[in-house]
Amino acid sequence: MRTTVTIEEVVRETPSTVTLRFRYAPTALPGQFVMIWLPGDDEVPMSLSYVEPEPLKGVTVKVMGATSRHFNQLEKGVRVGIRGPYGNHFDLTPSNILLVAGGSGAAVLAPAAEAAHRRGSKVSVALGATTANEILFRDRFARFAEEVFLSTDDGTEGRKGFVTNLLPEILSSRKFDAVWSCGPEVMMVKTLRASEEHGVPFFGSLERQMKCAINLCDACAFGPYHVCTEGPVFDGKTLASVEDFGTFKRDASGQRVRA
């Protein structure tokens, strides 16, 4: 059921990304998302970037188009509509986890990594961004990660190029028992391939059109799966078995477009 929350904190993370914090009672597990509504504008899916035991939950929004820009301009005290949390979550049992995040992908991975760390897991992080000041949650990860590997498209920080270029080295350097990834789908395809090559189980958080978020409308169809309910987190085997992965998604009309 929909309810309303008041934005209690606004944290500018990068020039294009902002975190909005609010009190929202329903229990959420790391990996889950909410549908968040700006009355008068759109309602969009957003992963929770902060969950329990934090007193304030949060979403971290990167400007992509009109609605996300609107989110980036919100001020403290504004009320937004919210429903959820929806979807599945990361399995926190692996003990040596590598995160591979691109863009706003770090938003969903951060709370999962924190939760795994609290349970005693070791977490390493590969963070990619277009440019240095767009690297998301660098300090947040640094607080508990074994290592944080950075890359930027323009080389202003860390290795120049795509974050996936870092993977052969990282995956050879140490034994991981899980790779968690979120970011552009091509990045995830490459990350899955690299993980398979090194025999490390892969889990990726997917984005698709979301309308109902309750397993009804099929907007989020991904092969025979519904990302809103059976995702957004899928294991590598499932992802590899679905032809859609990395090839196409559906637009709001249901037409296939390039992923």
Add this chain to the structure above:
Amino acid sequence: MRTTVTIEEVVRETPSTVTLRFRYAPTALPGQFVMIWLPGDDEVPMSLSYVEPEPLKGVTVKVMGATSRHFNQLEKGVRVGIRGPYGNHFDLTPSNILLVAGGSGAAVLAPAAEAAHRRGSKVSVALGATTANEILFRDRFARFAEEVFLSTDDGTEGRKGFVTNLLPEILSSRKFDAVWSCGPEVMMVKTLRASEEHGVPFFGSLERQMKCAINLCDACAFGPYHVCTEGPVFDGKTLASVEDFGTFKRDASGQRVRA
């Protein structure tokens, strides 16, 4: 909510009265009634003549017209619709109770008297009927009552005449702290008057048209009260304050007719 029960026992009590027993889970307090439905016929209010701790609840139906005749012909195994229990119940705390019952009125008083007896109260009973073999629950009361006084209109058993004629004597013979009554309304009016004269608190169970039984339709209007919800049990003070008592009730159209 309506449900269906199966008649598991049929007990012929008198030539015109039958008790139907069935398993019905909702907890009922003595004095409450159910709405009981013979699909294809009517749905009528019936006091529960057996409640917890009996394993089978029951209603005891006297033939009055077409529907009650239909009830009197039911056989074991028949399924009837039921909803409730509805209404309030008798307060079981008095320690010396006199029951005054006419006709099928004993049906609602019997389980209340049994419950009071179990709590340690002493119960005396004045039972009226048209004729000897129409006396209802004589043996049932005899099992625990201090005394059972009988009267019949035709004198075939007990004192001849109306049961209310017995009251001056009974009420003088011993100190009661409650009179419970159910039966024709004129009988209850007289019983109330006798109780007042002897300073004994009176409680009577009333009958009015019942349609919704959930405090909505006003069919059971009795002064400003709704018999389905605030009754059927009223104390003497309330009864005396309502002009309707003993004077008029409403028919199914809402017209006032003689009570």
Add this chain to the structure above:
Amino acid sequence: MDALTVKVAGVEFRNPFLLASGIWGESGASLHRAYVAGAGGVVTKSIGREPRTGYPNPTIERLDDWGLLNAMGLPNPGIKNYAEEVRFALSKGVKVVGSVFGGTPEEFALLSVEMEKLGVGSIELNLSCPHAKGYGSEIGADPELLSEVVRAVKKAVKVPVWAKLTPNTSDPALLAAAAESAGADAISAINTVRALAIDPVGMRPVLYHGLGGLSGPAIKPIGLAFIWQAYEKVRIPLVGIGGITTPEDAFEYLLAGATLLEVGTAVADSGGTVFHTLADGLREILKERGFGNVAEAVGAAHRK
């Protein structure tokens, strides 16, 4: 003037929550009791010319906490017998709206005149009576017949006339517009939604009459839609009905365009205490949201 006071067609109500027609309306004592319990006014049971017993039981079927089905069959003692009930309520200072039903415009007019003579402040026409001339459809679903009735009544009485409309229509706005142009002073909506319950054990309809009308929380979104559409079409005040149970429900109806509200099924569980809960709660909400009174909130959702 108190924030909850509402005026409709010149008649003032101390708060917008009226007892809906057919609820607690058989006796004057019950009408009075609803008023004492905090209702802003009461609508009588729908009254006809002659006494009618209505349908045999079962006349109601509770579906769950979200819905109730009824087919009472318009039981009523006839206008002559009902007079003393109305007089009793009026004598106690109750704000009474007289509800009437009929089969022809003349019958509606005659009954309205009788109600006016008794002294009611407003009249509500129950325009979803199943006893209709025309092609077997209900009077109130046919804009022509509906207009005829409203016109006939308006000609016959001076007190404000409310047309109570049915949601069982393809075009709520059309019905509302017909009522308005025929001269109605207000529109009440909605009456119950056509519905049926089947007893899977008895394998027959539960209600004696078969078809019935759905009320309660389940129809709140249907009532809101009706009020929303009517508000976009007509300028006369709207009386919102359907599933109003909480102060938020009431506020939503105001935002959608209702000025007055009627409460039916919610009376069942509350035994009348609902009126105080609604009034107190709405007062709170209005204050919190910066509305000085009910009128300011009316239709606010259309202005976004």
Add this chain to the structure above:
Amino acid sequence: MDALTVKVAGVEFRNPFLLASGIWGESGASLHRAYVAGAGGVVTKSIGREPRTGYPNPTIERLDDWGLLNAMGLPNPGIKNYAEEVRFALSKGVKVVGSVFGGTPEEFALLSVEMEKLGVGSIELNLSCPHAKGYGSEIGADPELLSEVVRAVKKAVKVPVWAKLTPNTSDPALLAAAAESAGADAISAINTVRALAIDPVGMRPVLYHGLGGLSGPAIKPIGLAFIWQAYEKVRIPLVGIGGITTPEDAFEYLLAGATLLEVGTAVADSGGTVFHTLADGLREILKERGFGNVAEAVGAAHRK
């Protein structure tokens, strides 16, 4: 023949529970999945000529466990793009009913022809599309327009044609009769009930489109009433839709007169397992009540 097998207009379904239109119908893989999950067949999303994105979010609003509001706005990729989804489902042996919507009889006919070419076994006409010629009212609520559409489609295709009707009407039986005499092979009812949700905080409609349609348990009694009234009027088979969640619901629809059933909102909570639950449960009920098969139970409540 299995007790649950149902034949409608010559087309056999292994059980009476079909996936309702607009649910899980965007992709062929989802249609297939519903069938694997136990559906007796699937109805596609309503498809039009051109791609439509539908309305922006919020497109759905869950009211409670008893109701859901939606205003998707008929998003669909257009019949050309949708072809591969239908073909995929058919290639897997899924019993597909093709749902189409249009603004004119010609458009309905054209789309139906395309669906037939793809190989669907039956066609369902979504006759409550808001894009209608006529006086702003929906095609499906006007018996004339409805007949025109059905006639045009019947002329154009050989497969059975189902007319899916709206409950937002004053006279369900009239619509059903119009569909039948225009040649429809079956009637599906009901589509969603016109409804609105207001956000009391934002003080505006929740759904982007404003008005939406109510589905889920709350509309079961409304759907049952429609089927009941249609059954009394027409002889073609009826497809019951609206709030079907439990095997008892399904049985009640059969008793009221439905031969096939569609399941929509209940899929949300169950993720498809509802189809097995319904089929197993109904099989049990039929046996217990002494019905040899579904057909024997159809309309049984009318024979009391």
